[in-house]
Structure formats: C-alpha cells, structure tokens
Amino acid sequence: MNMEFSESLVESFGTLTLNKMRTGLAILGIVIGIASVIALISLGQASQKTVQSQIQSLGSNLLTVQPGALTQGNIRGAQGGRTSLTYDDAKAILTSPSVTQVKNVSPEYTSRSQITAGRNNTNTQVSGVTPIYSEVRKVSIASGVFISQSDLDALSKVAVLGPQVVTDLFGEGSVPIGETIRINKIAFRVIGVTVSKGGSGFQNQDDIIYIPLTTAQKLVFGANYLSSISVEAKSEQTMTEAQNQVGYLLLSRHKLSDPTQADFSIFSQNDILNAASTVTGTFTALLSGIAAISLLVGGIGVMNIMLVTVTERTREIGLRKALGAKKKVIITQFLLESIILAFTGGILGIIIGALISFILTKVLSLPYALSPSSILLATGVSGAIGILFGWYPAKKASSLQPIEALRYE
Amino acid sequence: MISVNKLSKIYVNGDVETIALKDVSFQINEGEFVAIMGPSGSGKSTLMHILGALDTPTSGTYILDGQNVGKLKDDELAEIRNKKIGFVFQSYNLLPRTTALKNVMLPMAYADIPKKEREERAKKYLKIVGLEDRMEHLSNQLSGGQQQRVAIARGLSMNPKLLLADEPTGNLATAQGEEIIEIFQKLNQQGHTVVIITHEPQIAEHAKRIISILDGKISSDRINPKQIKFNRKGK
Numbered sequence: 068m069n070m071e072f073s074e075s076l077v078e079s080f081g082t083l084t085l086n087k088m089r090t091g092l093a094i095l096g097i098v099i100g101i102a103s104v105i106a107l108i109s110l111g112q113a114s115q116k117t118v119q120s121q122i123q124s125l126g127s128n129l130l131t132v133q134p135g136a137l138t139q140g141n142i143r144g145a146q147g148g149r150t151s152l153t154y155d156d157a158k159a160i161l162t163s164p165s166v167t168q169v170k171n172v173s174p175e176y177t178s179r180s181q182i183t184a185g186r187n188n189t190n191t192q193v194s195g196v197t198p199i200y201s202e203v204r205k206v207s208i209a210s211g212v213f214i215s216q217s218d219l220d221a222l223s224k225v226a227v228l229g230p231q232v233v234t235d236l237f238g239e240g241s242v243p244i245g246e247t248i249r250i251n252k253i254a255f256r257v258i259g260v261t262v263s264k265g266g267s268g269f270q271n272q273d274d275i276i277y278i279p280l281t282t283a284q285k286l287v288f289g290a291n292y293l294s295s296i297s298v299e300a301k302s303e304q305t306m307t308e309a310q311n312q313v314g315y316l317l318l319s320r321h322k323l324s325d326p327t328q329a330d331f332s333i334f335s336q337n338d339i340l341n342a343a344s345t346v347t348g349t350f351t352a353l354l355s356g357i358a359a360i361s362l363l364v365g366g367i368g369v370m371n372i373m374l375v376t377v378t379e380r381t382r383e384i385g386l387r388k389a390l391g392a393k394k395k396v397i398i399t400q401f402l403l404e405s406i407i408l409a410f411t412g413g414i415l416g417i418i419i420g421a422l423i424s425f426i427l428t429k430v431l432s433l434p435y436a437l438s439p440s441s442i443l444l445a446t447g448v449s450g451a452i453g454i455l456f457g458w459y460p461a462k463k464a465s466s467l468q469p470i471e472a473l474r475y476e
Numbered sequence: 477m478i479s480v481n482k483l484s485k486i487y488v489n490g491d492v493e494t495i496a497l498k499d500v501s502f503q504i505n506e507g508e509f510v511a512i513m514g515p516s517g518s519g520k521s522t523l524m525h526i527l528g529a530l531d532t533p534t535s536g537t538y539i540l541d542g543q544n545v546g547k548l549k550d551d552e553l554a555e556i557r558n559k560k561i562g563f564v565f566q567s568y569n570l571l572p573r574t575t576a577l578k579n580v581m582l583p584m585a586y587a588d589i590p591k592k593e594r595e596e597r598a599k600k601y602l603k604i605v606g607l608e609d610r611m612e613h614l615s616n617q618l619s620g621g622q623q624q625r626v627a628i629a630r631g632l633s634m635n636p637k638l639l640l641a642d643e644p645t646g647n648l649a650t651a652q653g654e655e656i657i658e659i660f661q662k663l664n665q666q667g668h669t670v671v672i673i674t675h676e677p678q679i680a681e682h683a684k685r686i687i688s689i690l691d692g693k694i695s696s697d698r699i700n701p702k703q704i705k706f707n708r709k710g711k
Contacts, residue, residue, distance in 0.1 A: 074585070074591070085573065382569075383571065383572075386569045386571070387582070387586075388554060388557075389528075389530060389557060389563055389569075390557065390558065390563070390582055390583045390586065390630070391554050391555065391557045391558020391559070391583050391586040391587065391634075392554060392558075392586050393550075393551045393554045393555070393586070394550060394551060394554075395551075396586060468531075469530050469557075470525050470530045470531055473530075473565075473569065
C-alpha cells in the first residue's frame with residue numbers, strides 16, 4: 068500500500084462525511100438488512116425456546132399413553148377416540164413385575180367443559196386426575212391443596228384451578244379458595260390454585276381445572292375409560308425401555324399380538340419436543356430467508372451508491388492516476404469506503420435489531436434471546452457486502468484511463 | 477533527456493482512422509524551456525499526453541530519462557508520472573474541498589514519502605510559488621491564478637525531471653497568466669526542464685525554443701532569439 072493505512076482511513080471517512088445524504092442512505096440499506104436478520108432470527112429462536120421449555124416443564128422423562136383411533140368398519144376416527152384405556156391398565160403398569168423402569172403412573176380423564184362462577188363463565192379443559200398427577204406432571208400448588216386420595220375415594224366435588232382460569236372467573240390475582248364453581252352445572256368447591264407454568268400459544272398450561280378422577284368419570288362426564296395415562300420413567304436414559312415395557316404390557320392386556328394393531332399409542336416427551344423443534348426450526352429458517360433477502364437488497368444499495376460515487380468522481384480518479392496513484396491505491400480507497408459503510412451499517416443494524424427483538428419479545432411475552440451466532444452471521448455478511456459490493460466499483464474506478472477520466476464531465 | 481523518434485498516434489473509431497501524430501521526432505535536453513505550439517486539432521494535446529505518460533504511442537519510441545515509456549504497463553506509467561513528470565493542467569485540477577497544502581502533498585503520498593517530509597516539502601514549494609500565506613485555504617477558496625500556482629507547486633513536489641504544462645494560462649486573465657509564465661521562467665532559470673503547450677504566441681514567446689505542430693507533423697522547430705538574448709543579458 069502506498070499510503071499509510073490510517074491516512075487512507077481518515078481520507079475515506081472524509082469523503083463519506085462530505086456526502087452525508089448519500090452515505091446515510093447507503094448505511095440505511097445495510098442497517099435494515101442486518102437489523103431484520105437479527106430481529107427475525109432472535110424472534111425465531113425465542114419462540115423455539117418457549118416451545119421447548121413448555122414441553123420440558125411437563126417433565127422430561129414422561130411418557131404419554133393415549134388410546135388409538137376409533138375405527139368402525141373402514142372408517143378411521145380421531146386419534147384418542149377409543150375407549151380402550153382403563154384405570155386397571157394404569158394400575159397394571161405400576162404393579163406388573165414385567166415393568167421395571169416406571170416410577171409413577173397417572174391415569175387421567177380430560178375433556179372440555181363450560182365452567183361458571185357467579186356471573187362469569189369460561190370454557191376450559193377439565194382434567195380428572197389422581198394425587199400422583201402433581202408429581203408426574205410437575206404441577207405445584209400456589210395456595211390451598213391439590214387433589215388428595217380421600218377426595219378420590221369419596222368422589223369429592225372439589226377443584227384445583229390453573230391461574231388462567233382464576234383470572235377468567237375471579238379476576239387476576241384473586242385467591243378463590245372456598246369459592247364455588249360449576250362444571251356441567253355441578254357445584255365444585257375450589258380447594259387450590261396452581262403455580263403458573265407460563266406459556267401462551269399452542270397450549271396454555273395454566274388454562275386448566277383439576278378434579279378427582281373418580282368424580283370426573285362418574286359424576287361429570289359419565290365415562291369409565293381414560294383419555295390418557297402419564298407414565299414417569301425412572302430416568303431419561305431408560306425412557307425407551309420403559310416405553311417398550313409399557314407397550315408390551317398393554318398389548319397383552321388388550322389381547323393383541325401384533326404391535327401394528329395396537330389400540331393405543333405411546334409418546335415420549337422427546338418425540339413431541341422433536342416434532343415441535345422441527346416446526347419452529349422451519350419457521351426460523353423461513354424468517355432467516357426473508358432477512359437474507361433484505362440483506363442482499365441492502366448490499367446492492369451499497370454497490371449502487373459506490374457505482375454512483377465512482378461515476379461522480381471520475382475526474383478525481385483521473386487526476387489521482389495522473390499524479391501517480393497506482394491501481395491498488397485507487398482500489399484500496401474505494402474498498403475502504405464501502406467497508407466503512409458496511410461496518411457502520413452493520414453495527415447500527417445489530418443495535419437496532421437487538422432493540423427490535425427486545426421490544427417484540429416483550430410484546431409477545433417470549434423469552435429474550437439474542438444469539439451470538441446471528442450477530443456473528445450479520446457482521447460477517449455486512450463485511451462480505453462491503454468487500455464484495457465495493458470491489459466491483461473499486462475495480463472499475465482503478466481501470467479508468469487517466470486522460471479519459473480527466474476529460475469526463 | 478527526452479528523445480522522441482518517429483512517434484505516431486492513430487485513433488481508431490470503428491472503421492474511421494484518425495491520424496493525430498505522424499512520425500514526429502525531436503529531442504529536448506535537460507534545462508531547456510520549450511513551447512509546443514499549434515492550433516487546436518494539430519495534435520499538440522495528443523503529443524502532450526504521450527510526453528506526460530498519460531497515453532502510449534501507436535508506433536515510434538519515446539525515451540524519457542533513458543526509459544522507453546511507450547512500452548510500459550499501467551502501474552509503471554503511474555510511477556513515471558509520479559516521479560519524473562510534474563503536471564500543470566489548463567483547468568488546474570486540484571482536489572476540491574481540500575487545502576492547498578494537502579493538494580501539494582498528494583503526489584508525495586503516492587511515492588511513500590513520510591508525512592512529515594511531505595508537509596515540509598509542500599510548504600517549501602508553496603513558498604516558491606508565493607502562496608505561503610494561503611496554505612490552509614481550501615482549493616475552491618482560491619482565485620484561478622492562485623489555484624494554478626498550487627498546481628505548479630504540486631508539479632514540483634516530487635522534484636521531477638520534466639515540468640509539463642498544458643495551456644497553463646488558458647483559463648486565466650492576461651495579468652495572472654503573465655505571473656504564471658514568469659514562475660515557469662524562474663523555475664527554468666533554476667535548472668528545471670519546462671515544456672509548455674500553448675496556442676498563444678505571446679506565451680510561447682517566453683520560451684527559449686518553440687516547436688510548432690500542424691496536422692500531426694512538426695512544421696517548425698526554432699530557437700527563440702529574444703529569450704536567448706534576454707538570458708544572456710540576465711547573466
């Protein structure tokens with residue numbers, strides 16, 4: 068390089084500040100590109116995190132047994148439509164000697180129902196559960212108590228409410244212990260409120276009412292079967308083994324020999340997690356694609372500005388060459404300018420992108436996640452834009468013939 | 477120092493060939509003050525571009541300080557322009573919005589001269605052209621004559637073998653033009669080789685030797701008796 072680097076840098080800055088409007092517009096293009104990359108990627112990652120933490124909050128070594136689809140003739144009904152799972156099945160899973168990797172079993176009967184309390188009403192999920200549910204599904208009580216064995220034995224009409232239900236029926240923050248709610252017109256006494264598990268979106272784990280399983284089956288819904296059985300494996304490592312043991316036990320109990328004919332299905336929490344991750348991953352990739360396009364447009368903006376600059380400064384380039392500037396010097400000068408543009412835009416874009424994603428995640432009540440990889444990516448891309456889109460105009464400028472350039476008007 | 481032998485320049489534009497210079501030969505020795513004269517279209521600008529290493533000849537040789545300039549590549553030409561030739565253009569060609577001092581420092585920057593030395597040398601040459609009190613003025617705040625003096629200082633800054641001026645007074649009022657041509661005369665007396673291209677006879681009259689060009693050929697090459705006498709008187 069013919070000139071000291073710091074001098075070239077100062078000179079490039081000088082030129083850029085001379086044309087504030089033009090420089091500003093070029094930077095704006097990059098800023099929008101980078102900011103949207105960062106905001107969209109972090110938004111995607113935030114929603115991915117939410118889904119993951121929601122699923123994990125259900126318990127990571129949890130298996131869910133659901134009845135299979137009800138098939139009549141050749142018509143296959145909805146998954147879980149069968150009435151093949153029974154309370155005895157659940158009991159057998161816990162007690163059978165062939166099932167060694169299971170710690171707890173929670174039989175459940177869940178249905179949606181209209182709930183009223185005074186003048187308020189809501190439609191929510193009503194789960195008939197046993198006391199072990201709170202352990203298997205990691206439900207904590209904020210005030211009052213959870214369903215007890217004696218409630219189960221006595222078919223008590225007691226209910227434990229999720230915080231969302233409390234908000235809907237009694238107003239936010241109230242503690243309705245002892246109040247009465249009506250499920251299917253049957254009066255229930257509220258005995259507890261659960262701690263919020265958070266989460267909105269595809270499944271709100273706080274919008275739920277727990278009642279004793281026996282009460283749900285016999286008094287409210289009139290069903291003698293289960294809608295699902297939650298099985299807690301002894302550890303995450305033995306999940307597959309537990310899944311197989313439960314599967315074979317249920318097959319033999321239901322007198323089926325062929326596993327493909329099973330009238331139930333068993334999901335592990337990991338299966339659900341993986342499925343959800345795939346969905347949110349695709350979502351993130353889509354967002355990234357959109358962001359990449361805006362980044363490209365920003366880059367072309369920089370190239371545009373640099374080309375205009377070259378044209379506008381043709382005479383100056385000719386003069387510099389006439390005075391002895393070699394190609395490399397001219398290339399360096401223009402390249403430096405576009406790199407400065409790209410990096411200024413990159414840094415501003417990172418700041419604005421971080422801010423936007425912060426505001427967005429706050430508004431959407433998602434966890435704020437700013438991944439270093441997206442910052443790295445954005446910085447890398449803006450650097451590449453500076454070099455790539457600056458190189459062509461710089462090359463063009465340096466190849467100008469000095470006399471032609473000097474004559475240029 | 478300058479040896480031009482059978483120099484031709486032909487411009488090809490599609491099927492049309494324009495002969496700008498045809499078999500031009502002459503020599504210029506160190507310390508000479510030459511005016512190259514000719515009406516517009518005579519080929520004098522083309523000659524000046526070749527002499528200034530801004531353009532290369534179609535055929536013939538141009539030897540400057542022992543180097544065949546016609547055979548050089550882009551970057552080598554840039555180095556010749558930087559180190560051996562000091563340019564003064566008709567339209568000054570200073571960097572806009574840049575101080576006189578920085579303008580004079582520019583060619584030295586391309587020659588890797590340390591900043592401090594650049595500044596000292598630039599100040600020295602600005603003093604020579606009489607602009608010591610205008611060094612920090614932006615180029616567009618200076619008058620035409622002052623701008624041309626900055627351009628001369630810039631041309632001198634690399635201490636070149638050849639000072640080449642293309643119509644240096646063309647854009648100036650007569651009085652200012654006179655001042656500029658006197659600077660060239662003074663520089664020549666100090667030993668600089670000066671070549672001025674002009675179409676104005678009264679400017680050419682200041683040179684010791686006048687080469688006239690017409691239709692791409694040298695029509696006359698004569699010693700200017702007035703100046704020789706003047707110089708003898710001066711000595």
